[in-house]
Amino acid sequence: KAVSTLTKIVENVDVLVGNEEDLQMGLGFPGPEVESKSKLDPSAFCDMIGKVVDKFPQVKVIATTLREVHSTNHHSWGAVAWIDGKTYVSPTCELNIHDRVGGGDGFAPGFFYGLLSGESEQEAVNLGWAHGALLTTFPGVFCGIGEFSIIKEFVSAKIAGEKATLGNPALGRLFDFAAEVGLVVLIHTDIERPFPKKGQVPIFARQTKELFM
Numbered sequence: 001k002a003v004s005t006l007t008k009i010v011e012n013v014d015v016l017v018g019n020e021e022d023l024q025m026g027l028g029f030p031g032p033e034v035e036s037k038s039k040l041d042p043s044a045f046c047d048m049i050g051k052v053v054d055k056f057p058q059v060k061v062i063a064t065t066l067r068e069v070h071s072t073n074h075h076s077w078g079a080v081a082w083i084d085g086k087t088y089v090s091p092t093c094e095l096n097i098h099d100r101v102g103g104g105d106g107f108a109p110g111f112f113y114g115l116l117s118g119e120s121e122q123e124a125v126n127l128g129w130a131h132g133a134l135l136t137t138f139p140g141v142f143c144g145i146g147e148f149s150i151i152k153e154f155v156s157a158k159i160a161g162e163k164a165t166l167g168n169p170a171l172g173r174l175f176d177f178a179a180e181v182g183l184v185v186l187i188h189t190d191i192e193r194p195f196p197k198k199g200q201v202p203i204f205a206r207q208t209k210e211l212f213m
Helices: 002-010 020-027 043-055 103-116 121-137 152-158 169-181 203-211
Strands: 015-017 061-071 074-083 086-089 093-096
Touching: 002 020, 015 103, 020 043, 043 061, 043 074, 061 103, 061 121, 074 103, 074 121, 086 121, 093 121, 103 121
Parallel strands: 015 061
Antiparallel strands: 061 074, 074 086, 074 093
């Protein structure tokens, strides 16, 4: 069910960010035929790109981060992107990790910013790589630079009588602010939850659709 749902979504996008496991578990692709020499070797990821593009020919960009974990606080860090048929690999660096949560989420907006602002493809990859590294190596940065987390159940309480939905006007005000100042907004929602009865559309799927209409 998840693969079927995600496939329908990916049929309408032109940029994908995710690793080999995401492509396998989320979209049902078989594993790579090429074995990577290390976690920083993009060979296995690049081997799967052809399969993705064959199934989703409208996709123009596929990217992921590369991470070699030596210990809780010592990671080697990199990134790779396939853009219009060419592969771009970031530099690699050694990170003194403060909190690893948000490295991939940090890569995505930095990468998107580079693509949208007219930077070269290599510079876009490097911007994502640098932003992800920044978020994982400084305390408090994950919620403070270029990204903030919103829990709709908390926001809804700011407007009397409103329920916690994706259509809540309080969320709308925050989206308007993000548009005004140029923030990238990443929306995370559980499409399939709460689980609907047979024949019913999942409530968050309906709300997500309405959000963009």
